[in-house]
Amino acid sequence: MDPTIPNGTTLLVCQDPHSHERDIWHLGNPLYSPTSLFLMQISLIAIVSQCIDLCLKPLGQSSLVSQILGGMLFGPSGLGRKQVVKETLFPTRGALVFETTASFGLMFVFFIMSVKMDPATLVKTEKQALTIGLSVFSLTITVPTGLSILLKKYVYMDKGLRDSITLIAISQALTVFICIQILLNELKILNTDTGRLALNSALSADVIGFCMTLVMFSIMQNEGGKFTSLLLIILAVVALFLLIVYVMRPLILWLLKRSTGNPIDEFFIIYILVFLLIVGFLSEIVGQHFLMGPIILGLAIPEGPPLGTALLTKLQTLCMGFLYPMYLAVCGLETNVFQINFRSLWIVSIIVITSCVVKIVAVMLAGYYNNIPMKDCCVMGLILNARGVPELCMFNVWKASKVCIGT
Template sequence: METIPPEMGDIQLEIPTYQGMYYPVQSMYNAYVCDVKRPIKIYSDGIWFNDNALYYALPVLLLQLTLITFVSRVLYFFLRPLKQPRIVSDVLAGVLLGPLGLSRNQDLMARLFPYKSISVLRVLAYHGIIFKLFSMTVKTDPAIIMRSGKKAVMLGLVSLLVPFGIMVGLGYFLIYTGDLHPDVAPDPSIIIMALLISSSSFLVVSEILEEIGLVNTELGRLAMSSSLINNAAGLFAITLYSSINREKPLQSIKSLGLLAAIILFALFIFRPSMRWVVQRTPKSGSIRGGTMVVIMIVVSIAGIISDISGAAFFFGPLLLGLAVPDGPPLGAALVEQIDTVVTEVLMPLVYLSCGLVVEFSEVNDGTTQLPVVRSTLWTVVILAIGILAKLTVTIIPAIYHKISFRNALMLTFMLNFRGMVEIVYLLYYRLDLPNMGVYSVLLLVSIGVTAIIVPLVKTYYDPLEVNYTVGQRTIQHLKPHMELRVVACVQDESPVPTLVSLLEASCAERGNPLCVYVLHLVEQVGRASSSFIAHKNKKGFINPTHMDRLLNAFVNFEQSKKGQVPMQPFTAIAPYKTMHQDICSLAMGKNAAFIIVPFMRDAGENGEADRAYRTIIPNVLSQASCTVGILILKGETVLPNPTNSQLHIGVLFWGGPDDREALSYAACLARHPSVHLTVTRFEAAMDENTDARELAWDDEVVEELKHEQAHNENVVIQEVVIKDMEKTIARIKSIDNQYDLIIVGRSQSSTCLLDQGLAEWSEFPELGLVGDMLCSSDFDGSFSILVVHQHRNA
């Protein structure tokens, strides 16, 4: 000990060994441990005053943040082609900067990560954990537990209880036999390790599934429901266990009482307040900034109370996140304002914190006693057995519920995804583990399991694979009087009148029976899980209160047809990048022959939303197992309803599979008495590149239409001889406004004479050359356009 000079009093302060930080500051102010005269500076005076910035807290923190972010991004750049999720590169970056990597050099470690900077680093990291978990749970709907079926409940509980029982039983057996020294691996560490390995985090599973594009698949939804059951039971157990102090029962009662108060506050005060905010916010309005500030303050207070109670500091914020209604307006606004800053700025510090304590010196040190080494090795064996048990036992209930072995294996992999939540638990409970070697093994094994199984799931799970063929699912090959099943997709109300008119024209009395599956597409914003909702039960009952005005318009159409056109409404809530999976899965499951997807040009305030929505169309075209029709709405045009007016339809026909499919659908519409159909067939001189077989098929489709509509005065077929591309384009532009709807194939035969060089000028390649030309704003006309794409396997 050393005494401070007389003018500072008789305070006795211990001078710590130099750690590479604050020492010059202390010398400058003539203070040793803390400055009692004035605050310690956290920033330098600059190199021009011979002041080293690495001696101060702020530059060191900024350097640490820069290092972890840069290394993580570089690793993600190289690992992403290997189908690795981002969490793998984040954790590896922390490990590479720790004692196993860059920080093996002690001098470099003292400069980049001085001991006294670790507390600042961890405080910011744990602050990021609080708000990251809060934003992730805001996206979670706890009601999923109530909607989970027996399958999800069984999978969730089996995947938790069986591995937990095996690990705890084996641990206590090894303690009894003396192979596991109780001082090295006491009872609490066995319980904590078993819970960490057995639990499946819903937040991690949903985040990784969304990252790899499987969040709205059938197996993905089952994995999320099962993981939520598992997570709820595991979180309750680990919170209860960590709050109980067996040596001081009275303190445990007080701790549990404080936790109960947090739960009651979240249920009866915070959640009603959040619902009140949602009710007072207009449908398209935004949340006030003052409301956001109040919520952030309440979340911080919940973290303080959780820490005071003896539970994990993130328990209160996590619980408050569950109390916030997910989705827009409140949930989406909170996620948007919190998630980016926390994920990109604060969470890298979490991964750096976990990597800086990864080391095996307690195990490989030559002075280490044999019981420590042996107990550590047995602990690793317990962990390995627990992971294998969790991987294997989940397959049994999955197969019991008639899931194929391959999909059962993929489901098991999904329930073993490890990520940010497991890392948070490891950081929080690392002092309860036998030693840092066990912590290091747990961390590396967790991230290693994720690094292995995520690429396997992405490679071997195809949500749209078909194990059987159901005929040729096209309109052209539809047998007479066979039901035409249509999946009609809508995003907002603008295409509804046009779709209803088109469906009305498709259900002629002497034509094919019509069955419509209406799918309302809703972007997943502020939600962790996707949803696929069937609004009609098996008995055919529809509850209108559970549907919006958009779907009710189609239900009213069904009622106007007096049951002749069955209508089944669905709602799909999913990210735009994977929304095509819901569309294609519904069409495949219902054996539909035609999918209609509206196409909206950028218009006014909805321009950005329209651009995002259009990204699903190329995926639908490439993955749909039936014909796809892209319905283009130009401006405010609405098709006239054939029930009370005439509908004039024009078909531009060059030939080829898509044009034949377009003509086949037009033939279905021509059976309606109020439809006037004009088919313009473009013919060119044959040359050596002409496919005679394709030409014969084109002639066959046209002759069938002529034969069927021989006595129908509303059907006109005209042939136009074309000689060059310029005249072809001029003929297309001469259409003007004589039609209400133009139907055209997405691609045409080689005799089209439209130079493929036009593709370079195409604004929307998914529409094809002719469709893009008709859709162009430079093209006169206020008609609607239907671009038809035939399923290529037909």
């Protein structure tokens, strides 16, 4: 045992992926090769998830549910409880490769979904969507947060949940437009009046939520608690935003203008993908999540033909059909329903259910003011309650940084 390694620390040893003695001809086990293990894991998750999706589609379930269940089947909530299954199919030695690839793919997914959005629509957003978005955000952050404070005062809970329940309540105010867009697209109601109004409302609320998330990440990075350090972190984020909007975007538009009348060539696409990797790297450097930069870059790229359409044509299937399910499977693999603290569960459930009801009521209040039928308001309220990968990613980050524990 190396005395420099603290007790309780898991030591991951690098493996040689090019060993020639791990095939059946040398009487070896191919799954001891990281490459073979990774390919087997992807294939297995994809096949099982698609089978579950075929069963759940008639019930109206989103593919998100199928992908998570596919991961849970092989995780500690399912077959992963059997040691032989865990060590053979999803051993600890292969977790790092699988999770890193899934996170890397998630960056492309968020980028593609952001390319589909036109930020100019926020400026042109009709009064109805703006009113609904502000109503949803303000009420959903006020009521659940107040309820969490009351629960902390009058209900017994363990220290981990007590420290994180207010943050959980605040997170319910987030209405990520990417989730709403994916859901509306799967339900095939994106181009309906209700779908467009719900998406514009989510975009209006998400502007405030996105800024709040940036501040929360900045505070998390400010371990010293000094105001000067926090200010520097926020200024670094602003500098990255200005770099994307006033340097990268004009450069992309300049190159696009030079290629007017000609098809978008491969070099131009690669050029933008390199930008994507750079802004993801810079996001991590300034203390934010690596997804922040790709989202801003995607919004900065012109929607529609020729560039936006070319990017979607080349990346849509790969991102949404392959990389997106991988991250959901990772979330399922890390879920262990047998470790749920049921006392904490009902306390968190109260917060979540209250938030869902408040969000629907907020849409109805704004809809009444704008003369929108209550039936459409209920539908929009249910849509705006949708949760997806961004929320999973956020909670995974909080869990890893021990901000949200005990739940």
